[in-house]
Amino acid sequence: MNYLKPEQKNSSRRKFVKNLSLGFGASSLAFALPQLGFGYSKKLDKKMGVALVGLGYYSTDLLAPALQETENCYLAGIVTGTPSKAKKWQEQYNIPEKNIYNYENFEEIKKNKDIDIVYIVLPNSMHAEYTIKAANAGKHVICEKPMALNEEECKQMIKACNDNNVKLSIGYRMQFEPTTQEVMRLGQEKVMGAVKLVTASAGYRESRPEHWKVKRTYGGGPMMDMGVYSLQAARYITGEEPNSVTAQSFNTNPDIFKEVPETIAFQVQFPSGAIGNLSTSFGMSVNSMHTTTEKGWFKLDPFSAYRGIKGASKEGVFEFPVINQQAAQMDEVSVCISEDKPMRVPGEEGLKDIIVVQAIEEALKTGKKVEIKR
Numbered sequence: 001m002n003y004l005k006p007e008q009k010n011s012s013r014r015k016f017v018k019n020l021s022l023g024f025g026a027s028s029l030a031f032a033l034p035q036l037g038f039g040y041s042k043k044l045d046k047k048m049g050v051a052l053v054g055l056g057y058y059s060t061d062l063l064a065p066a067l068q069e070t071e072n073c074y075l076a077g078i079v080t081g082t083p084s085k086a087k088k089w090q091e092q093y094n095i096p097e098k099n100i101y102n103y104e105n106f107e108e109i110k111k112n113k114d115i116d117i118v119y120i121v122l123p124n125s126m127h128a129e130y131t132i133k134a135a136n137a138g139k140h141v142i143c144e145k146p147m148a149l150n151e152e153e154c155k156q157m158i159k160a161c162n163d164n165n166v167k168l169s170i171g172y173r174m175q176f177e178p179t180t181q182e183v184m185r186l187g188q189e190k191v192m193g194a195v196k197l198v199t200a201s202a203g204y205r206e207s208r209p210e211h212w213k214v215k216r217t218y219g220g221g222p223m224m225d226m227g228v229y230s231l232q233a234a235r236y237i238t239g240e241e242p243n244s245v246t247a248q249s250f251n252t253n254p255d256i257f258k259e260v261p262e263t264i265a266f267q268v269q270f271p272s273g274a275i276g277n278l279s280t281s282f283g284m285s286v287n288s289m290h291t292t293t294e295k296g297w298f299k300l301d302p303f304s305a306y307r308g309i310k311g312a313s314k315e316g317v318f319e320f321p322v323i324n325q326q327a328a329q330m331d332e333v334s335v336c337i338s339e340d341k342p343m344r345v346p347g348e349e350g351l352k353d354i355i356v357v358q359a360i361e362e363a364l365k366t367g368k369k370v371e372i373k374r
């Protein structure tokens with residue numbers, strides 16, 4: 001795994017970032033990014049058209065507003081099964097009638113030249129089907145996390161994109177966030193010595209007993225939804241893949257959590273000997289990361305929120321610009337597509353998480369340590 005671009009290894013970067021004023025919007029940041037070495041950010045001559053598939057919470061509250069701030073892409077189309085939503089979005093975002101699809105006529109999107117990128121924001125069990133359909137329609141794909149239900153689905157998604165010569169990225173927005181990129185650097189470059197222990201928890205209170213997020217067949221449950229953030233933290237801080245996992249589940253509210261656990265604690269061990277002591281929950285609001293290294297420590301709290309990531313290390317408080325993560329993510333993905341560059345978060349990265357998630361499921365079932373063979 002290599003999240004660090006060569007220019008990120010420039011030690012003057014942190015000092016330079018500190019000199020920037022905090023809190024400016026994504027548009028001015030987009031120009032600052034190349035010097036900061038966050039990725040392939042630049043302004044494209046022509047914006048890419050994005051179609052959002054599934055107009056639920058994340059599309060409505062985060063992605064559509066972010067697409068009003070992006071420099072390299074715009075909200076060109078929507079795919080929804082609800083006609084009233086189609087009308088509302090059409091009016092609100094000035095979307096042409098010809099760029100509005102439902103799940104029955106979705107494949108006709110192939111003929112639509114306005115749509116370059118299809119962004120899958122559906123329940124987890126639908127990610128594979130719609131990613132493959134979008135790829136077969138010749139569209140580049142962003143698919144929300146978690147990538148899919150299992151390793152097999154992830155591989156089919158990657159293959160469909162390769163076969164159709166389109167790019168695939170997974171919606172791990174944290175990897176585009178400057179403070180998060182700093183902890184990746186500190187850990188992967190062993191700036192304070194080797195990483196010994198990453199503790200991370202991600203969760204919120206899910207109280208909707210009928211929602212797909214608590215249904216097993218939809219890929220619900222806290223591990224798929226929030227646990228992947230804790231797992232990602234351990235993986236991107238160490239820069240390694242776990243070779244074994246253990247896991248325990250807890251349920252204090254069986255009225256809501258009939259099919260999935262309420263809380264999962266899981267432990268991962270990396271080849272270097274580093275340990276991840278990780279957890280996720282639908283029963284409590286948790287969001288923090290603390291890493292112990294040979295010669296120091298660093299932490300983020302919150303570590304996976306949409307805004308206001310705060311952190312510190314043994315050497316002091318981090319001061320990085322606040323960005324719109326989703327706008328930065330979609331802008332960079334657009335550049336990678338336009339310039340045929342590798343994605344920061346390709347499908348293979350989503351697959352790596354799902355391999356560990358499946359091992360955690362097995363550990364929960366058997367109560368035993370599961371070795372991950374690759």
Ligand code: NAD
Binds near residue numbers: 055144
């Ligand atoms: P949501 O339930 O609010 O939205 C899901 C949408 O899918 C709804 O509009 C629903 O109508 C539609 N849908 C279509 N077919 C459906 C079916 N058969 N059953 C149920 N819904 C159907 O969920 P959400 O919170 O927006 O999550 C959507 C995806 O986005 C998930 O994969 C989730 O993990 C991801 N997500 C990512 C982030 C992030 O920060 N990256 C945050 C929230 C959600």
